[in-house]
Amino acid sequence: MTNSRRKFIASSAAIAAGAAASVAAPVSPAKSKTPLVHHVFFWLKNPGSVADRDRIIEGLKTLRKIEAIKELRIGVVASTEKRDVVDNSWAVSELMFFEDLAGQATYQDHPIHQKFIKDCSHLWDKVIVYDAIDV
Structure with a gap:
C-alpha cells in the first residue's frame, strides 16, 4: 500500500511539474523549442548531510x-x-528541457554527464527520472 502511494505521489509530482512548466511558458506544441522535459529526483545516502546535498x-x-x-x-x-499528495522525501531535483529526443540521448552519453555520475553517484541512494514530451 505504501509503495503504491509513493508511486502515485511521485507520479503526481512529475505531472504537476510538467503542468507548471507548460503554464509558465505558454506556447503551442508545434512551436515549442523544448518539447522534452527530463525531471530527476535524488535521495541521499546520508539524508541529513548538507555537504553531500551541496556536492x-x-x-x-x-x-x-x-x-x-x-x-x-x-x-x-x-x-x-x-x-498526503506531496512527496518531500527527496533531497535534490533537476529539471531539464531538450529540443527533442536526440538532444536528450546526446546528454545521456555526454562525457560531462558521465563524469557527474562517476563523481556523485556514491552520494545518492535512489534516483527517479520522469521524461515527458509536449502533446
Missing part, C-alpha cells in the same frame, strides 16, 4: 555546459504545507 548540486551545475540542454533548473525540497 550533488555543484555536480549538476556542471551539466549546464552540455549544449543539448536548453534549460536546467536545480532545486531542493520546498517548505510547503504537508499534505
Whole structure:
C-alpha cells in the first residue's frame, strides 16, 4: 500500500511539474523549442548531510555546459504545507528541457554527464527520472 502511494505521489509530482512548466511558458506544441522535459529526483545516502546535498548540486551545475540542454533548473525540497499528495522525501531535483529526443540521448552519453555520475553517484541512494514530451 505504501509503495503504491509513493508511486502515485511521485507520479503526481512529475505531472504537476510538467503542468507548471507548460503554464509558465505558454506556447503551442508545434512551436515549442523544448518539447522534452527530463525531471530527476535524488535521495541521499546520508539524508541529513548538507555537504553531500551541496556536492550533488555543484555536480549538476556542471551539466549546464552540455549544449543539448536548453534549460536546467536545480532545486531542493520546498517548505510547503504537508499534505498526503506531496512527496518531500527527496533531497535534490533537476529539471531539464531538450529540443527533442536526440538532444536528450546526446546528454545521456555526454562525457560531462558521465563524469557527474562517476563523481556523485556514491552520494545518492535512489534516483527517479520522469521524461515527458509536449502533446
